[in-house]
Every structure is written in C-alpha cells, then in structure tokens.
Amino acid sequence: MIDSIRGRSLLSLDDLSRAAIVEVLDTAESFVEVNRRTIKKVPALKGRVVASLFFEESTRTRLSFETAAKRLSADVLSLAVASSSVKKGESLRDTIATIDALGIDAVVLRHRSSGAALQVSRYVPHVRVINGGDGQHQHPTQGLLDAFTIRQVLSERHDTTGLESGAELFTGLKVLIVGDIRHSRVARSDVAAYAALGAEVRLCAPGTLLPDDVATWPVTVVRDFDEALGWADVVGLLRLQSERGSGAFVASLDEFTFTHGLTVERARLLQPGALIMHPGPMNRGVEVDSRVVDSPKAIVERQVANGVPIRMAVLYLSVAGSGEGSPL
Amino acid sequence: MSVIIIRQGLVIGERSGAVADVLIVDGQIKEVATTIDAPSAAHEIDARDCWVGPGFVDLHTHLREPGREAAETIESGARAGALGGYCALVAMPNTEPALDSVALVAYVLERGARTPLDIAVAGAITKDRAGESLAPMAEMAALGVRLFTDDGLGVQDPSVMRRALTYATPLGVRLAQHCEDERLAAGGTMNEGALSGRLGLVGRPALAEELMVLRDIELVRLTGGSVHFLHLSTGRSVELVSNARDEGLAVSFEVAPHHFTLDESACTDYDPVFKVHPPLRARSDVDALVDALRRGVVDAVATDHAPHAPELKDLAFDEAPAGMLGLEEAASLTLEALGASPDPLEFFRLLSRGPARIAQLRRDDYRVRHSAHGANMLAGEDANVTVFDPGVQWVVDRSTLASRSMNTPYEGRAMTGRVRATIAKGHLVVDEGRLT
Numbered sequence: 001m002i003d004s005i006r007g008r009s010l011l012s013l014d015d016l017s018r019a020a021i022v023e024v025l026d027t028a029e030s031f032v033e034v035n036r037r038t039i040k041k042v043p044a045l046k047g048r049v050v051a052s053l054f055f056e057e058s059t060r061t062r063l064s065f066e067t068a069a070k071r072l073s074a075d076v077l078s079l080a081v082a083s084s085s086v087k088k089g090e091s092l093r094d095t096i097a098t099i100d101a102l103g104i105d106a107v108v109l110r111h112r113s114s115g116a117a118l119q120v121s122r123y124v125p126h127v128r129v130i131n132g133g134d135g136q137h138q139h140p141t142q143g144l145l146d147a148f149t150i151r152q153v154l155s156e157r158h159d160t161t162g163l164e165s166g167a168e169l170f171t172g173l174k175v176l177i178v179g180d181i182r183h184s185r186v187a188r189s190d191v192a193a194y195a196a197l198g199a200e201v202r203l204c205a206p207g208t209l210l211p212d213d214v215a216t217w218p219v220t221v222v223r224d225f226d227e228a229l230g231w232a233d234v235v236g237l238l239r240l241q242s243e244r245g246s247g248a249f250v251a252s253l254d255e256f257t258f259t260h261g262l263t264v265e266r267a268r269l270l271q272p273g274a275l276i277m278h279p280g281p282m283n284r285g286v287e288v289d290s291r292v293v294d295s296p297k298a299i300v301e302r303q304v305a306n307g308v309p310i311r312m313a314v315l316y317l318s319v320a321g322s323g324e325g326s327p328l
Numbered sequence: 329m330s331v332i333i334i335r336q337g338l339v340i341g342e343r344s345g346a347v348a349d350v351l352i353v354d355g356q357i358k359e360v361a362t363t364i365d366a367p368s369a370a371h372e373i374d375a376r377d378c379w380v381g382p383g384f385v386d387l388h389t390h391l392r393e394p395g396r397e398a399a400e401t402i403e404s405g406a407r408a409g410a411l412g413g414y415c416a417l418v419a420m421p422n423t424e425p426a427l428d429s430v431a432l433v434a435y436v437l438e439r440g441a442r443t444p445l446d447i448a449v450a451g452a453i454t455k456d457r458a459g460e461s462l463a464p465m466a467e468m469a470a471l472g473v474r475l476f477t478d479d480g481l482g483v484q485d486p487s488v489m490r491r492a493l494t495y496a497t498p499l500g501v502r503l504a505q506h507c508e509d510e511r512l513a514a515g516g517t518m519n520e521g522a523l524s525g526r527l528g529l530v531g532r533p534a535l536a537e538e539l540m541v542l543r544d545i546e547l548v549r550l551t552g553g554s555v556h557f558l559h560l561s562t563g564r565s566v567e568l569v570s571n572a573r574d575e576g577l578a579v580s581f582e583v584a585p586h587h588f589t590l591d592e593s594a595c596t597d598y599d600p601v602f603k604v605h606p607p608l609r610a611r612s613d614v615d616a617l618v619d620a621l622r623r624g625v626v627d628a629v630a631t632d633h634a635p636h637a638p639e640l641k642d643l644a645f646d647e648a649p650a651g652m653l654g655l656e657e658a659a660s661l662t663l664e665a666l667g668a669s670p671d672p673l674e675f676f677r678l679l680s681r682g683p684a685r686i687a688q689l690r691r692d693d694y695r696v697r698h699s700a701h702g703a704n705m706l707a708g709e710d711a712n713v714t715v716f717d718p719g720v721q722w723v724v725d726r727s728t729l730a731s732r733s734m735n736t737p738y739e740g741r742a743m744t745g746r747v748r749a750t751i752a753k754g755h756l757v758v759d760e761g762r763l764t
Contacts, residue, residue, distance in 0.1 A: 091639045111644060113645060113646045114645065115644065118598050119599075134528070135528050137527060137529075188526075211525040213523070216525075
C-alpha cells in the first residue's frame with residue numbers, strides 16, 4: 001500500500017491507502033479556492049514541464065489536465081497521438097523517449113491499451129507518470145474526483161467542510177455502481193477509492209457486463225436493480241462502452257435501458273437525498289434518461305468542475321514531490 | 329578424416345546409461361566402449377559428469393524466414409538451436425508468405441541445408457494459413473514434409489479440419505494443431521481469470537484451448553487420422569490427450585518450457601515479453617504440466633521459440649505480438665521440471681527420442697538429405713549427439729543469446745544444467761558451451 005503519492009507516479013488507485021487518497025482530496029480543497037479567484041494561477045510548478053500525451057481521443061480529460069497544469073504554472077507540452085502506435089510505425093518506448101528527450105518532469109498518459117501507463121513508467125523511471133486512463137484498467141483521477149465530489153456535496157449537507165470531515169462521511173456510505181462495469185476503467189478506480197475510504201459498494205449490471213474477477217472485488221453484486229436503487233445513497237452510472245464492443249454484450253441498447261437504464265420511473269425509487277453521478281460522456285436515453293440527469297439529484301456538472309482541482313492536486317503532489325509546504 | 333572422441337560421459341541409451349567413450353569418425357558413430365584408444369589427431373571432449381545422448385530435436389521453432397529476417401533467420405535460429413543442444417529443428421510455416429507451397433518449402437529446406445543443423449519443415453494445412461482451402465500437402469509431402477500445421481492459429485472450421493485429416497492420412501503425414509478457438513479467445517491477450525480482470529486485459533480462457541482439443545480428438549476418432557497437439561498449456565488438455573492416446577487413438581502432444589515454468593502472474597507488469605498464445609496459465613495448470621512431465625506421460629518438450637524484433641515488444645501489451653524465445657533455455661528448464669533427481673533417460677526421451685519420432689525424421693525422406701535423429705547411441709548411426717552437463721549453474725543474459733531477438737522471458741533467471749557440446753550432422757558445432 002502506498003501512503004502518499006508525493007514524488008510518485010499515479011498509475012492506479014488499487015494500491016493507494018486511505019491516507020493517500022485523503023491527502024489528494026484535502027490538497028484539492030485548497031485548489032478549489034484558487035479556481036474561484038480572479039487570477040486562477042499559482043506558481044507551484046513554475047518551470048516544470050508536463051507533457052500531455054493522448055493516444056486516445058478525449059476532450060474533457062485532456063482539457064481538464066492541461067488546465068490544471070497551467071494553473072500550477074507548469075509548461076505544457078501537448079501531443080495528440082490519436083492513432084495506435086502500431087499504425088504509426090513507432091513503438092510506445094520510442095514515442096516516450098522522444099518526449100523525454102525534450103526534458104519533462106511529468107507525463108499525463110491516456111492510452112487505449114491497459115497497462116500502458118505502467119509500461120511508460122518503466123521506460124522513463126525518472127519521470128512522474130499520471131495515468132489519464134489506460135484501456136479497461138484504471139482511470140485514477142476520475143476515481144479521485146468522484147470521491148472528492150461525494151465528499152464535497154455531503155459535507156455541505158452536514159454543514160462541515162471536506163477538510164474537517166476527512167474520510168468520515170464515507171463510513172457506511174451506500175454506493176451503487178450500475179452498467180458496463182466490465183469495460184470500465186472508471187468503475188475499477190471508483191471501487192478502489194470508495195472501498196479504501198470505507199464505503200459499502202454494490203454492483204448491478206447485466207451478467208455479461210460484470211468483470212471476470214468480480215468475486216475478488218470488495219463489493220457485493222446484486223441482481224435487483226430496483227431494490228438497489230432504494231438502498232443507495234449514491235448511484236454511479238457508467239457509459240455503455242459501445243466503442244469497445246459492449247453493444248455485443250447486450251441484446252440491444254433498448255434492452256439495456258429496459259434492464260439497467262435509470263429511467264424516470266426508476267428514479268422515483270431513489271431516496272430523497274440520493275446522488276446520481278456519471279463520468280461522461282453520457283449516452284442520454286441509454287444508461288440514463290435526460291430528465292433524470294438534469295434533475296437536482298444529479299451532480300454530473302460538479303464532477304466535471306472538480307476535475308481541475310483534483311488534477312492540480314495530483315500533479316502538485318506527484319511532481320513537486322516531498323515536503324509539506326503549501327502549494328499556494 | 330575427422331575424428332571426435334567424447335570421453336567418459338554417461339552415455340544414454342534407450343533403456344539404460346553407462347559411462348563410456350564415444351568415437352565419432354567422419355560423421356558417424358564408430359564405436360561406443362568403456363575406453364577407446366583414439367588416434368592422436370582426435371578432438372577430445374571431456375564429458376566427465378555429463379550426459380551424452382542423441383541430439384535434441386525441436387518440433388516447434390519459428391525461424392521467421394522468409395519474411396521477418398529482422399527477428400530471426402534460418403541461420404541465426406540454427407545457431408541458437410545448436411547452443412541449446414538441438415541437432416534438428418522443425419521450422420513452423422507461419423512465415424511471410426506462409427510455407428504452403430513446394431517452392432517455399434524447398435526454399436527453407438535449401439537454406440536449412442547450409443546451416444549446421446538439420447532443418448525440417450512443417451507445411452501449412454491450408455493455403456496462406458487462412459483456414460479455408462487445403463494447401464498442396466501431397467506435393468509438400470513428396471519433398472519430405474511429414475508435419476502440417478497452421479500454427480499461430482488453429483484450423484478454426486471443423487469441416488476444414490475434418491477434410492484435412494481425411495486428406496492427410498493416406499499421405500502418411502500428421503497434422504499438428506495449435507488448439508485455441510479464436511472466437512472463444514475473443515481477441516484476448518492473457519489467460520482469463522481474476523488477474524486478467526484486475527489488469528483490464530481481455531482474457532483467453534483455458535476452455536478455448538480445451539474445446540479444440542476435444543473437437544480434434546473426436547475428429548481423429550471419426551477419420552482415423554492422426555494429430556499432434558502443439559504446446560498444450562492446461563492440465564485438462566493434457567488429461568484429454570493422454571486419455572485418448574491410452575484408448576489407442578493416433579494422438580501425441582508436446583508441452584513448451586514457458587508453460588511448465590511460468591504462470592500468468594508474469595503478466596502483472598504488462599511486459600509484452602510474457603505475452604504468448606496459448607497464454608501463460610494459472611499456477612494450477614503449471615503444476616499439472618510439471619506433474620505430467622514427472623509421470624512420463626508427455627510425448628515431447630518443444631520450444632515454440634518465437635523471436636520478435638525488440639521494437640515489437642516495446643508496444644502496449646495488447647498491441648504487441650505473442651511469442652517468446654526458448655531454444656537456448658529449454659533443456660535447462662526441462663531438467664528443472666524433472667525435479668531433484670532427474671532421470672537422464674527421460675530427459676533425452678522428452679528432448680530427442682519423443683520429438684524425433686513425431687517429426688518422423690528419417691534418413692532418406694527429404695529431397696534435401698537429412699540425417700537420422702533420436703536413435704540409440706550405436707556404431708553406424710549418424711552422429712547427432714548432445715553432451716549435457718546437468719550440474720553447471722548459469723544465468724540467462726539476453727545480450728549473449730545467439731538468436732537475433734531478445735524476447736526471452738527468462739532474463740536474469742538462474743539455471744542449472746547446460747549444453748557443453750553439440751555434434752550435428754557429424755560436425756562439432758558447439759564445444760565448451762560455445763559455437764565453434
């Protein structure tokens with residue numbers, strides 16, 4: 001278990017302790033405040049170079065990471081390599097070596113292949129690697145921002161602050177994750193974060209969309225979606241990954257909506273205070289009805305907004321490294 | 329006149345071994361006796377504490393020529409084989425283009441004849457290994473080809489496999505199958521299980537292999553044909569084929585060193601060097617394979633030596649090609665698997681006699697003349713001899729391998745037992761553990 005990401009790469013949430021996660025959430029709190037200022041910039045990473053290397057299409061994650069790096073005053077090298085390295089005729093190692101030769105402190109990597117971030121961290125051990133999503137494996141900053149968003153909303157309700165509440169509000173928190181868990185890196189990171197923080201996690205999905213190793217996950221798998229909706233404090237929806245062939249794992253999108261879509265009717269089963277989350281981009285009308293996602297229970301926009309402070313926190317801790325100094 | 333004398337090794341016959349001298353004159357074994365007075369010009373090999381037996385035969389070598397000479401050539405593969413104690417290699421047909429015609433087979437045989445080893449060829453079962461229409465097996469058989477396979481892929485369509493068996497049987501040739509149902513394997517890149525799920529890698533289930541093993545056993549029963557099962561990787565596969573063999577069906581199987589040495593946990597760091605098809609399996613399967621080796625039910629150890637240029641193993645795990653080296657490590661790993669007191673007879677059966685019988689390597693079969701393999705160490709036999717030191721310790725260093733590629737999964741591994749000398753086609757090819 002890793003107790004702090006200071007000075008380290010962030011590849012997965014699987015091996016982060018509760019303390020390490022809380023440290024990121026707490027650090028992000030201070031950056032939320034920075035993002036409200038007129039001058040939304042701090043010199044924490046001045047002179048440092050962060051490369052953003054996206055081998056897979058992404059708009060929001062990339063924008064969020066690059067905004068975060070710029071607000072920390074880092075220089076950003078941005079490379080879109082939205083085709084597989086095989087097609088390009090260059091190996092992953094060579095691509096990384098080329099970027100590294102420009103002189104970088106960190107690389108944010110998004111890749112369609114599971115494990116690519118770990119491989120890159122092996123190729124350039126002196127560079128901090130931030131996993132921006134690798135295949136079906138992990139999307140650690142999404143897991144962190146989801147946990148951060150839950151803590152933020154719940155601490156407001158309890159008239160406290162995220163900093164004061166630590167991980168307390170997660171103890172016994174009932175989280176239901178629904179949908180295409182098999183192909184979801186977000187689900188893997190979310191479950192790791194929620195479980196480490198002390199939440200009780202249930203999964204509900206068509207049999208074909210549960211992962212092969214679900215028996216080893218710190219979760220309970222439930223069949224009755226309606227009953228689970230009544231149980232949950234938080235409902236995490238996932239994008240049905242049609243682009244990863246998920247369409248073939250269910251009879252039709254329509255049937256998926258019938259069995260596991262959060263329709264208006266189903267949303268009535270939710271507790272009054274329940275929260276609805278989605279990592280985006282959403283398939284409106286498939287995993288969630290538009291009217292539901294536009295209701296006050298949904299905190300999707302806050303998730304997006306929190307992407308920047310969480311990624312600032314991750315970059316700051318990882319790149320600035322040791323020492324307890326304030327980033328502000 | 330070339331004279332080689334191998335002094336005081338444990339000479340391994342089919343049923344027993346005895347310490348003796350072996351005299352080799354002009355490429356043939358001249359005499360095997362307790363002590364031999366050799367002519368003064370004889371090259372002496374001190375084989376005290378070594379095993380001296382028929383040269384190893386690899387049923388499963390990817391020599392990559394023609395088409396991917398950056399990874400391996402017939403020449404470099406033969407040198408790697410010689411260092412590993414091999415005197416004969418069966419070249420797999422998944423080259424570019426595939427070995428599915430007389431011209432291509434003849435090309436490889438002729439290139440092979442220039443190397444120090446005997447290079448046999450496994451021809452493709454179907455044209456371009458596409459699994460659709462039969463390749464000209466009769467014409468290739470006339471060149472001496474005795475094994476046919478689409479290795480890299482199994483023949484997916486059962487009706488094509490059935491037809492191939494019915495066609496091949498009267499030719500006196502044997503089909504060799506890479507058993508994996510690709511639809512069930514679903515494009516997976518490692519063994520399916522809890523680990524593949526955690527790593528977010530698509531799994532190739534053991535069942536994808538076992539289903540095709542079952543299918544082909546029943547097709548052998550139906551057609552009266554003969555199948556050699558390549559690189560079986562699960563305990564269940566081994567059980568199915570050995571039971572079928574016990575029933576009297578014409579089936580045989582090999583296991584590969586990586587499958588009885590490494591398990592799926594090697595993939596944890598996403599290093600594509602550990603990517604192979606069939607994949608490295610669960611620990612229980614590795615244990616079952618070792619157990620099968622120790623019970624003596626395995627017909628042959630075969631390397632599935634699969635060189636890949638370094639840049640192809642520097643890709644993401646799911647983008648990198650499958651396959652790993654094995655020629656230079658197979659004998660040591662076989663020794664290790666046989667346990668604390670390995671039986672030298674069994675060792676040579678697995679690496680020489682068994683595979684030679686399956687490859688049907690006989691003296692006069694090929695248009696390009698081959699020597700005999702897997703024979704007893706008797707006067708008059710072709711000198712294909714391996715001198716193996718079972719006591720020496722060494723560490724795998726990929727930078728010193730003879731292969732053109734570096735994708736060994738055993739880098740840094742401490743090994744016991746190594747080839748001291750290889751005499752292939754009557755010539756001393758490896759002496760003191762080095763190429764001559």
